[in-house]
Structure formats: structure tokens, C-alpha cells
Amino acid sequence: MKEVERILAEEKKDIDSIEVPDELESRLYKALESSSSIRVKKKNWKPVVAAACIVFLLIGYNFNALAYYGKKLLGYDSVMNGTLKQLNELGKGQPIGKSYTFKNGLTVTLDGIMVDENQLLAFYTVKDPNGAVDEINHIGMSMKGFIREYNPESGQGEINNEKTEIKWVHSFEKPSAFEKTLKFELTLFDKNNSERGEISFRIDPSKAMGHTLKQRINKTIEAGDTKIYIESIVASPTKTVLHGKIQNIIELAKDQMLGERLRPNNVDVKLIANGQDVEPQGGGMSTDMKGIRFHSEYDALPYDLTSVQLNIVSFSVDRDVNKKVDINEDLENQEIEVLGQKIEINKVYESDRSTYVTFTTSEDVVLTRVVLIVDGERINLKETTSSDLKKLEDGTIMHTRTMHFPKTGSKYELSIEKMAYTQAYNKIIDIPLD
Known part of the structure; x- marks a missing residue:
């Protein structure tokens, strides 16, 4: 509205500076006198002409502006993000x-x-x-x-x-x-x-506004025991969407049969345009006959686009493990590796007819299903207690906790059946603009 007010103020100055020629008065008066259906008193002709000039100038000079504001959606500013507000301002x-x-x-x-x-x-x-x-x-x-x-x-x-x-x-x-x-x-x-x-x-x-960038990427990114496929990116005036895949239907079926299923939790991908992070807006995952697929949504790309990159940061996943480890009360700080993730079993002890196992992992590693096999009998985890976090010099946060199993015996075997963890990638992909 400030722009419209500015235009109107400028036009008012032009109107105020208009000087009507003296001979125009007599010509208009004679034309009005010759009409039998219109009677105008001579003394009132100047206000009529001035009003007509104002209306003409307002409509003639500002017709596009008035039509433009007629196309805008009113009352939606508070529920629009910055991109939608700009599109709305443009009608x-x-x-x-x-x-x-x-x-x-x-x-x-x-x-x-x-x-x-x-x-x-x-x-x-x-x-x-x-x-x-x-x-x-x-x-x-x-x-x-x-x-x-x-x-x-x-x-x-x-x-x-x-x-x-x-x-x-x-x-x-x-x-x-x-x-x-x-x-x-x-x-x-x-x-x-x-x-x-x-x-x-x-x-x-x-x-319809179409798209501003549409590219096939078709790259496979691997790290540790996980991999993801980056398929395509579509940028439009309202948002940008990245499409990818975790497994195709054959890989999904194979893991199901081998008991090595993976359940993805999150794919962390940053979209970078002109060297700046683009605001993320959500995303999702689905499993169907095409396999396990994901999409990530971001704000629209800037108008003056010079470069686009993807930073594949990490992949969080819950996987079937089925790894068994022999443990006993004499054990102290035994380190094992599961799917590339280090697990340190600090100690095993008995108390009140229960067995306790204390272990340490990085903060993002969670044993989502674990049982203790006591003298050949499977004992389910009752609870996890005494959680403790410690930050190392390199910034890594280590998580120590103790698992409680309500059974004691002479021979122990820890069975790790499912584990959630975050696999770091930190891979950059350059997206061509043409």
C-alpha cells in the first residue's frame, strides 16, 4: 500500500500544477449551452472538470496497480512464510x-x-x-x-x-x-x-507457476553399512523438494528374508544455494512396492541462483543385528563392534537376584532390542538405569547406562538383536543449473 500511496501523492502534485487555458472555459460553456438535455451553470464548470481529471488520472495511470491489489489474497499474511508472501505481493x-x-x-x-x-x-x-x-x-x-x-x-x-x-x-x-x-x-x-x-x-x-529447477541426480552415497540413493530435485516458486531412496523392492525383500531389515528414521540433507543453507520445511518416508523412499522439503531457491549443492550429513537407522557376545562377571571394559559402531561393555555384576550390564556407546547409538541369555534361557530387559553423558575433547558425547535383567546364573551371553544409530556421511553433491 505504501507504493500506491506514493504514486497517488505524485499524481496529486501533477494535478495541482495543471493550468486550464482561458479559452477552454468559453468553448465548454458554448458546447453545454447547445445541448437541450444538459444544463450546467457557468460558475460550476471548473470543479466538474477538475474531478473528471482526477478520476481519469487515477484510473488511467494506476489501473494496473488497482487490478494488481485485486488479485492479492487478503488476511493470510500471518499464515504465509516469506516466500508465499512475496508471491502474494506479486499477485x-x-x-x-x-x-x-x-x-x-x-x-x-x-x-x-x-x-x-x-x-x-x-x-x-x-x-x-x-x-x-x-x-x-x-x-x-x-x-x-x-x-x-x-x-x-x-x-x-x-x-x-x-x-x-x-x-x-x-x-x-x-x-x-x-x-x-x-x-x-x-x-x-x-x-x-x-x-x-x-x-x-x-x-x-x-x-500455474511450473518449476525453476528440475534435475536428475542419480547418485549413490555409501558409508559404513548404509547407503542412500539421491534421485532428483525439483525447485518451484513455492518450495524445493529432494527425492531419494533407501532400498529398492529387491533389496528390501532380500533383507526381510535374511533377517537384516533396516528401518530408516531420518536422512539429514542440507540444501545449499549461493553458499547459504536453504530453510528446511519437513519431509517424509514411505515403504511400498517401489521400496523405501524419502523426500526432503525446503524453502524456494533464491531468484538470482548461481550455485546449488547438497550436503548429505547423516542417515539415522534402526537395523536388525543378531549379534551374541559372551560375558561374565570378570569382564571389564570389553570393546565390540556392531555394524561399524563401537560398544564398550564396562562391567557385569549381580545384585538381588538380578544381573546388571553397564556399557558405553556414542550418544546416537541405542540398543533397541537386547536380551541376556542366562544358562541358555532368554531373559528380557527389565529397565535401563543410571544414565550418564560425557563429552570428549573432540566433541563426541559418550553415553553410559546400565541394563537390568531379572535373573542370575553361571553363564551369560548378551544378544544384541536390534540397534539404532546415526551413520555420518558429510558428502557434498554439486547440482548443475542447466
Whole structure:
């Protein structure tokens, strides 16, 4: 609005400096006198002309600015990140302005959408005339097209002080390029009842924003006993998405049969553009007939892009181990290695008909399933106690704790069956821009 105010102020100065020629008065007066349907008193002609000039200048000079502000989504600044605010300021997106009202008076208005290569963003308002919009149990939603249904992925909203409305921005899967019409399907769940509604709208392909960078990477990164595949990156005006894979379906099936399954927890990948980290926005993992796949989401890339890199930092995973270690009460600081991770068994002792095993690992290593075989009998872990953290000179944090097994005997064997750990990678991948 400051820009519009500046333009109006400049135009006012130009209007104030306008000098009307003396002969124009007599010409206008004669033209008005000759018309039988218009009568204007001679003394009032200057204000009329001045007003007409102002309206002409406002519309003529600022038509684009007025149309531009008409395209903006109003009231969504608090639920938009910086990238979406910039796109909104530029008038990007497609206005919709359609509503559906449920029987209880609750109204949902789809104000507009933004579509690009990565997602469809729905901007909608939920209004409750009773001022109890914060008490809504749940509104289910999806985008349904002719080809298929597009599920919601993430969203955020903000309620006003009067509790009469919530402004929402919700992300959906990108619709197919062949979709012409979508239905914003809504389901209101109220106690034991539910009500369905829909808002139908056409997609304007001229409003779609496409992508700014789309590259196949196809690189395999290995470290220790783990590896990940970096497949592709797609950057669009609203966000950037990295796609990768942990295992294909053959590798997944093989590990299942051998009892060496892995369950990935997190792939830490930093996106660097023009030498600066790009803000992460989340991600996820899935297991299906294509194997174990992951994606990482980031903010949009800068407009003046000169370089893009990926820093593959680490991979956190929970893996089947099935490693057995003979231990006894005389043991002291015995070091073993499991999947490249060091485990130091500090001591074994008995107390109150129970056996205790104290061990130390790096902070990120967790024995997620471990049993003690006492004289051939499997004894499950009861609890882990006396946890202690110590930071080494190189910055590594070591974690010491004691496992409690409710059984004593003459022969002990520690069976480590599952273990979670973080494998460091720290590999840089340069992404070509062309």
C-alpha cells in the first residue's frame, strides 16, 4: 500500500500544477449551452472538470496497480512464510471465491489457490457465526479430480480474536496437468454425525507457476553399512523438494528374508544455494512396492541462483543385528563392534537376584532390542538405569547406562538383536543449473 500511496501523492502534485487555458472555459460553456438535455451553470464548470481529471488520472495511470491489489489474497499474511508472501505481493495464484455452508451455519470459503510443479496450495476461510470456530472437531478434506484424488499434505491456520473465523493455507499433491476441474471436498465431523460438502472450480493453466529447477541426480552415497540413493530435485516458486531412496523392492525383500531389515528414521540433507543453507520445511518416508523412499522439503531457491549443492550429513537407522557376545562377571571394559559402531561393555555384576550390564556407546547409538541369555534361557530387559553423558575433547558425547535383567546364573551371553544409530556421511553433491 505504501507504493500506491506514493504514486497517488505524485499524481496529486501533477494535478495541482495543471493550468486550464482561458479559452477552454468559453468553448465548454458554448458546447453545454447547445445541448437541450444538459444544463450546467457557468460558475460550476471548473470543479466538474477538475474531478473528471482526477478520476481519469487515477484510473488511467494506476489501473494496473488497482487490478494488481485485486488479485492479492487478503488476511493470510500471518499464515504465509516469506516466500508465499512475496508471491502474494506479486499477485500470483488463482482467485476462486466460492463457498459452502453446512447445516449448522459453518461456512468454508475457498479464496484462492496456487499451483506449481511441487504442490497445490489452497487458501480457505472457515467461518462460524456463533463465535465458536475453535470448537470445531474436525473437517476432512481432499481435492478430487477426474483422474484421481489428491490428498492433503500439510497445513497451518490462525484463528481471529473473536473466534469467528480461521484462515488456512493447506498443501495438496500437485494435480495432473490433464485435470480441468477439481472439487474441494469437505467432511464436517460433529460428535457422532458427519456432513459432506464440496466446492467445484476450474483450474486456470495460465496461473500455474511450473518449476525453476528440475534435475536428475542419480547418485549413490555409501558409508559404513548404509547407503542412500539421491534421485532428483525439483525447485518451484513455492518450495524445493529432494527425492531419494533407501532400498529398492529387491533389496528390501532380500533383507526381510535374511533377517537384516533396516528401518530408516531420518536422512539429514542440507540444501545449499549461493553458499547459504536453504530453510528446511519437513519431509517424509514411505515403504511400498517401489521400496523405501524419502523426500526432503525446503524453502524456494533464491531468484538470482548461481550455485546449488547438497550436503548429505547423516542417515539415522534402526537395523536388525543378531549379534551374541559372551560375558561374565570378570569382564571389564570389553570393546565390540556392531555394524561399524563401537560398544564398550564396562562391567557385569549381580545384585538381588538380578544381573546388571553397564556399557558405553556414542550418544546416537541405542540398543533397541537386547536380551541376556542366562544358562541358555532368554531373559528380557527389565529397565535401563543410571544414565550418564560425557563429552570428549573432540566433541563426541559418550553415553553410559546400565541394563537390568531379572535373573542370575553361571553363564551369560548378551544378544544384541536390534540397534539404532546415526551413520555420518558429510558428502557434498554439486547440482548443475542447466
